[in-house]
Amino acid sequence: xxxxxxxxxxxxxxxxxxxxxxxxxxxxxxxxxxxxxxxxxxxxxxxxxxxxxxxxxxxxxxxxxxxxxxxxxxxxxxxxxxxxxxxxxxxxxxxxxxxxxxxxxxxxxxxxxxxxxxxxxxxxxxxxxxxxxxxxxxxxxxxxxxxxxxxxxxxxxxxxxxxxxxxxxxxxxxxxxxxxxxxxxxxxxxxxxxxxxxxxxxxxxxxxxxxxxxxxxxxxxxxxxxxxxxxxxxxxxxxxxxxxxxxxxxxxxxxxxxxxxxxxxxxxxxxxxxxxxxxxxxxxxxxxxxxxxxxxxxxxxxxxxxxxxxxxxxxxxxxxxxxxxxxxxxxxxxxxxxxxxxxxxxxxxxxxxxxxxxx
Numbered sequence: 001x002x003x004x005x006x007x008x009x010x011x012x013x014x015x016x017x018x019x020x021x022x023x024x025x026x027x028x029x030x031x032x033x034x035x036x037x038x039x040x041x042x043x044x045x046x047x048x049x050x051x052x053x054x055x056x057x058x059x060x061x062x063x064x065x066x067x068x069x070x071x072x073x074x075x076x077x078x079x080x081x082x083x084x085x086x087x088x089x090x091x092x093x094x095x096x097x098x099x100x101x102x103x104x105x106x107x108x109x110x111x112x113x114x115x116x117x118x119x120x121x122x123x124x125x126x127x128x129x130x131x132x133x134x135x136x137x138x139x140x141x142x143x144x145x146x147x148x149x150x151x152x153x154x155x156x157x158x159x160x161x162x163x164x165x166x167x168x169x170x171x172x173x174x175x176x177x178x179x180x181x182x183x184x185x186x187x188x189x190x191x192x193x194x195x196x197x198x199x200x201x202x203x204x205x206x207x208x209x210x211x212x213x214x215x216x217x218x219x220x221x222x223x224x225x226x227x228x229x230x231x232x233x234x235x236x237x238x239x240x241x242x243x244x245x246x247x248x249x250x251x252x253x254x255x256x257x258x259x260x261x262x263x264x265x266x267x268x269x270x271x272x273x274x275x276x277x278x279x280x281x282x283x284x285x286x287x288x289x290x291x292x293x294x295x296x297x298x299x300x301x302x303x304x305x306x307x308x309x310x311x312x313x314x315x316x317x318x319x320x321x322x323x324x325x326x327x328x329x330x331x332x333x334x335x336x337x338x339x340x341x342x343x344x345x346x347x348x349x350x351x352x353x354x355x356x357x358x359x
Contacts, residue, residue, distance in 0.1 A: 005156075005158060005199055005262070006157075006158065006160045006161065006162045006199065006260070006262035007158075007159065007160065007161050007162070007262075007265075008161075008162050008164045009145075009148065009161045009162065009163050009164060009165065009265075010164040010165050011146060011148075011165055012165055013025065013146050013147045013148065013165075015027055023143075023146070023147070024142075024143060024146035024147075025140075025143035025144070025146055025147050026143075028139040028140065028142055028143040028146075029139070029140060029143060031139060032132075032135065032136035032139040032140065033058065033061070033062060033136070035132070035135060035136075035139075036061065036129075036132030036133070036135070036136055037054075037057075037058050037132075039131060039132050039135075040054060040057060040058075040128060040129075040132060041054055043128050043131075043285070043291075049118075052117075053117055053118055056113070056117055057113060057117075057125070057129075060109045060110065060112065060113040061106065061109065061110075061129065061132075063109065064102075064105040064106045064108065064109025064110070065102045065105065065106060066092060066097075067105055068101045068102045068103070068104055068105020068106065068108075068109075069097035069098055069099065069101050069102035069105070070089070070090075070092050070096065070097060070098075070101070071089075071101050071105070072097070072098030072099070072100050072101010072102060072104065072105075073096040073097055073098040073101060074089055074096070075101070076098055076100060076101060076329055076333065077096075077098055077329060078096065095149075099137065099140075099309075100330070100333040100334070100337070103133075103337065106129065106133065107122075107126065110122055110125050110126055110129055113125060121294060123294040123295045123298060123344075124294060126295075126297075126298040127285075127290075127291045127294060127295070127296070127297040127298050128285075128291065128297075130281060130297055130298050130300075130301035130302075131278065131281045131282055131285060131297065131301075133301070134274055134277045134278035134281055134301060134305060135274070135275070135278040137270075137274040137305065138271045138272075138274040138275045138278060139271075141267045141268075141270040141271040141274065142267070142268075142271050144267045145265065145267035145268060145271070148163040148165060148166035148236075149267075150266065150267055150316065151163065151236075151263045151266070151267075151316070151317055152263045152264030152265060152266035152269075152315050152316050152317070153263065153264055153315055153316065153317060154196065154261050154262065154263055154264075155262055155263060155264045156196065156197055156262070157262075157264070159265070160262030160263055160264060160265070161262060161263055161264075161265045162199075162236060162260050162261070162262045162263075163236045163263070164184055164236070166236055167184065167235075167236040167237045168182040168183075168184060170235070170236070170237075171203065171205070171237075174225060175205055175225070177205065177206070177208065180206075181205060181206040181207075181208075182203075182204075182205060182206075183203070183204040183206075184201050184202070184203055184204075184237075184258070185201060185202045185204070186199065186201050187199075187200050187201055187202055187257075189257075191240070191259055193259075198238075198259040198260060198261065199259070199260040199262070200240070200257055200258070200259055200260070201237075201257065201258055201260050202255060202256075202257055203255070203256050203257065203258045204250075204253050204254075204255050205253060205254050205255075205256075206252060206253045207252055207253060207254060212252060215249075222247065222254070222256075225239055226239040226240075226241065226242060227239070235261060236260070236261050236263070237258045237259060237260055237261055238258065238259045238261065239256075239258055239259075240256070240257045240258060240259055242256075264315045264316075266312055266315050266316050269312050269315070270308070270309070270312055273308040273312070274305065274308070277301070277304045277305055277308070280300070280304070281297055281300060281301060284296075284297060284300070285297060293348045293349070293351060293352045294348065294351075295344040295345075295347055295348040296344070296345060296348035296349070296352075298341075298344055299340075299341045299342065299343070299344030299345035299346075299347075299348060300341065300345060301341070302337045302338065302340055302341025302344065303338050303341030303342055303345065304341075305337075306334040306337035306338050306341070307334070307338050307341075309330060309331075309334045310330075310331050310334040310335065310338065313327075313328055313330045313331045313334070316328070316330070
């Protein structure tokens with residue numbers, strides 16, 4: 001079957017739908033903070049820190065992360081929209097968070113925390129916080145996968161993902177029908193456009209009574225639908241031109257064909273990378289005592305995480321900036337973080353060498 005040419009990701013972003021809707025992303029976001037708090041407690045206990053320090057750090061971390069991530073998205077990625085809709089900036093529940101904004105805000109919030117609570121160098125707390133941030137980044141990227149967002153470039157690999165649930169949602173919104181009225185089924189057909197091979201699937205749309213009574217008007221919507229093409233940068237499918245066989249009316253449904261756009265699962269690439277970075281930092285803290293050289297763990301975090309982010313961005317759809325430019329917004333924002341990380345690593349290692357020479 002054709003579906004062996006890609007992985008069909010047909011997962012709803014909602015874990016529970018009822019009186020309230022619980023999303024996987026929200027659950028994973030919350031778990032990341034709880035796990036981070038657990039890890040911080042272990043480190044604070046190991047260093048005999050006052051309990052009151054731990055009680056307050058979660059507040060600073062949560063406020064800094066959410067506020068920074070939101071403002072980062074607003075100003076770095078979508079200011080054209082929010083400049084005209086200022087009232088929507090606080091509406092975090094509508095989506096739109098940026099990791100670069102979160103990173104900046106966490107540094108600022110930890111600096112305030114250090115001044116008001118610990119009276120220690122901000123690097124003392126940052127060397128610990130980045131361990132929790134690395135594992136949180138892993139959970140958040142898995143949340144992005146559950147939401148079928150932050151997608152990669154189209155791919156012909158068998159490991160590429162077709163985000164079927166999101167595709168069906170998009171089609172349902174276009175035709176103003178319920179999700180249950182949409183069905184996408186694989187075929188044995190393929191279509192080649194500009195040297196790229198796309199799998200072809202049958203699309204069945206169940207029509208309601210009003211649509212059946214006024215098929216001419218409904219076909220006008222279908223004509224608009226057929227204008228969707230393979231060059232769309234944020235889609236998971238495109239429409240094929242009508243032919244002698246399709247579209248056709250079968251019972252109370254219209255059947256046509258669409259081209260499938262499998263994509264690189266960059267969310268998983270980032271999640272596994274961030275998990276590996278977490279393990280390195282965790283091992284460095286507990287087994288190598290890297291936290292004794294202030295700034296080393298923080299520098300490693302900046303260099304590794306944003307270095308990985310820089311390279312994975314080449315496999316993602318461009319966010320903001322012209323799609324023809326070499327680097328996208330995420331990469332431009334990652335470069336100074338990587339450079340700053342190298343600076344902190346160099347300073348920490350130099351201080352370590354000086355301390356050894358003194359001894």
